[in-house]
Each structure stands twice: as C-alpha cells, then as structure tokens.
Amino acid sequence: MNITISPAAVAWFQEEIGIQKGDKVKFFTQIYGSSPIQKGYSLGFTKDNDPIDMAVSTISEGIEFYVEASDLWFFNDYNLVVEYNEAFDEIEFNYSKE
Template structure:
C-alpha cells in the first residue's frame, strides 16, 4: 500500500490547513458518505501529531501523511492518491489497486 500526495495537494495542505514541517496528517474513515472502494464509508483527514499505531506513511517537505492500522481495512488492497481539484477548491481522493 502507498500514499501518494500530489504537489498541488501538498501546497493546499500548507496554505489552507497551515501545515508546517513536523506536522502530521492522518487519513481516517468516516461512517457516512461514500467512496469508490467502500459503500457507506468515506475518507477524511485530521492533523494528528500523536499517532497511536502508524501503519503506512509518506513524508513531503517535512510533513508526514499517514494511515493508522485500525483504518487499513477501508483501503481493501488499494493505494491512496490525494490531489487538489482547482475547480472545486478542495482535495480529492482516488484509489488504485496495490501491487503488494
């Protein structure tokens, strides 16, 4: 499994969420909404500088993006891709099948 953050998404996190080097962003599941890989569940994020059980992470410009082991089930063998949608002025998530 991988977490891929586009440069545009990284810039959005730095400007809109005001993240700085050393900050950590956790992607987690919500029990409402919808996603292409899990019906009735969606993905959200929070700034979480005290991870409990970081399963997978990626670091860009000193900012760590991660998923805890308790949320791994949501991805069901998929990689997470985070990009910025300029028209909607928000980040968006997409998923590809992991080769692991």
C-alpha cells in the first residue's frame, strides 16, 4: 500500500486545517459512511503527532501523512490517493489497485 498526496491537497491541509511542516496527519477508518472499497466504512483524517504503530507513510512539504497498522485492512490491497476537488473545495479520497 502507498499513499499519494497531490500538491493541491497538501495546500488544502495547510490552509484549511492549519497543518504545518513537522506535523503528522493520520488517515483512519470510520464505522459509518461508505467508500468504493469498503461497504459501511469510510476514511477520515486527524492531525496526530503521536503515532502508535505507523505502517505506511509519505512526506510532502515536510508534513507526514500516515496510516496505522490497525487500519491497513480497510485498504485491501489498494493505494490511497488524496486529491483536491476544486468544485467542492475539499479533499477527496481515491483508491488505486497495487
């Protein structure tokens, strides 16, 4: 599994959430919602500078984006691609097969 963050998505995190160089953003599973890869579950995020068991990460603009080992099941051999949706002024999660 890999995480890819578009430059526009990184800028959104910086502007909307106040994330700065040196911060960490954790992507985690939520029991409600839906996603194209897990029925009844969705993906959320939070600023979390204290990872417990970081399994996958990527760094962009000095910010580390990661997933804990306990949430790897959600991705089921998919990569996470985080992009900015200009029409809705929000980030969106896309998934690509490894």
